[in-house]
Amino acid sequence: MSKPVDSRRAGARRERVRPLGVFSSLKLELCALLVFATAIAFAMCWFLLKFGWSGWLAMPVTLVVALGITYLFSRGLTARLRQLRDAAEAMADGDYTVRVPMDESSHDEVGQLARSFNEMAAELQHADQMRRDMIANVSHELRTPVSALQAQVENMADGVTEPTPANLEGILDQTQRLSDLIAFLLDLSRMEAGAASLEIERFDFGEFLDDTIEPLEIADGGHAHDIRMQVAPGIVMEGDQDRLRQLFTNIIGNALKHSPDGTSVLVEVHEDETHGTVVTNVVNFGSQIAPEARSDIFRRFVKGKSGPGTESGGTGLGLSIARWAAQLHGGDVRVVDDMRGADFEITLPKRHTAA
Known part of the structure; x- marks a missing residue:
């Protein structure tokens, strides 16, 4: 759980009063502060001189008052910078849960910096949690x-x-x-x-899928799953067969893992002539993946649910590696809406283009 800057930051939080917070730019805030302090100083100097004060006395008093007003109004500006400094120091000490208190009405450069800092802190906290996991x-x-x-x-x-x-x-x-x-x-x-070498070759996609699925059927053992294939004939594509076999093994194996015994997994393949791609849909019937979870399941070490509140086995790397293998070929893997069940759609270009 994230927490705001605390302990030594308590004083900074008390200074979050920002009389000039209505402005959308730090430059406008500084200009307004300068104009306001100058106007007050001019009015006060005129008032003191009008009532007979000596210029040598009125000037210092006016300067002190102007500096006091400037200091009071600038506290809201500098307090946020101090909060950012303290949060950065806490993060440097390894506390990735720290956050800068946000004023949602602030749209100036410091407010934008605070939002960016909090987003960076959230990403670092997630990365640190992933490392621990x-x-x-x-x-x-x-x-x-x-x-x-x-x-x-x-x-x-x-x-x-x-x-x-x-x-x-x-x-x-x-x-x-x-x-x-x-x-x-x-x-x-x-x-x-961020890189891997590919050995590109031309191959028959239907035969490739047959060779990939056969060991999965053998390893399925007594679960009695039926892998049904609907592949358009004569599809020839270019790619690294080892990487693509890794991709399809992980996706189809994931579908088998999350299918009840005795059910079917459908592998549909067709060509998209318009975009020059081969599209494969792997569907396990009955189960569904909530839309809000469809991006999370491709993150590393995120494990699916084999039942209510129960994590499935495995390393939590299979789907992230599958997407990585697809992206190496200029393709992608995503979950699409399908009334039949969980549908993983794999899109790969037929012709490999060197990066």
Whole structure:
């Protein structure tokens, strides 16, 4: 939860009175302050001279009064700058929850700076929370297969269990899980680096999908999901098959994970001749994704819900990596409205254009 600047900032908050806050520009506020202080000083000097004061006495008194008015009116301007300074110092100390108190009626440059600062602080807080979540998630995801592997190997070493094919297959499953996690982390590092090399080749898209879906059907095991394909024949496109296989494996695997046993997942493919793209819709029937959650699910380490209030398994990286792989090819992945269920639409250009 974000909190305003506190403790040593309390005095600054008491100074948020801004008599000149009606102006939309800091320059106008300063000009108005200068004109107002000058007018008061001139009127006071004229008044004192009219009543017989000496010029040598009236001038200092007038200057003191003008400086006092300027100081009083400028407190509202400088207080906000002090709040920004204190918030920046708190953020430099690692407190990303700090926020500058906002006056919604302020539209001058300092007010805009405060809004931008708060937006930056929110982004940094989100990034810091993601870093913490990443450490927690990766630690958990690594600990689970490593603990299982250690227990199985120790039991075999102590002679408690025999190295039967079933036990060895369990060890293989855990090593595969570790390998998948490491691959996810490597992809995440590529995403952070903002670049990845692509090996572009021409291929038949229908055959590519067949090869991609076959291991997913085998891995689906006893869930009895039916992956139905409706692919227009003769679609040929250019791209990196390894990256695209990663894209479609993650999207279709996500659809299978969130589909009840015995249901179908539909993969529809058609060409958009107008835009020169191949459009694939992956639909798992029955379930829906709320419109307000459709952008969040592509953020790193955000896990979907397998039931009310229940997070699904996995690393929370699959969909973000899928979108990254699509964007590497100049395409995109998004959730679209579909009465049938959750519909992930993948749009990819047929011809690869070097960046």
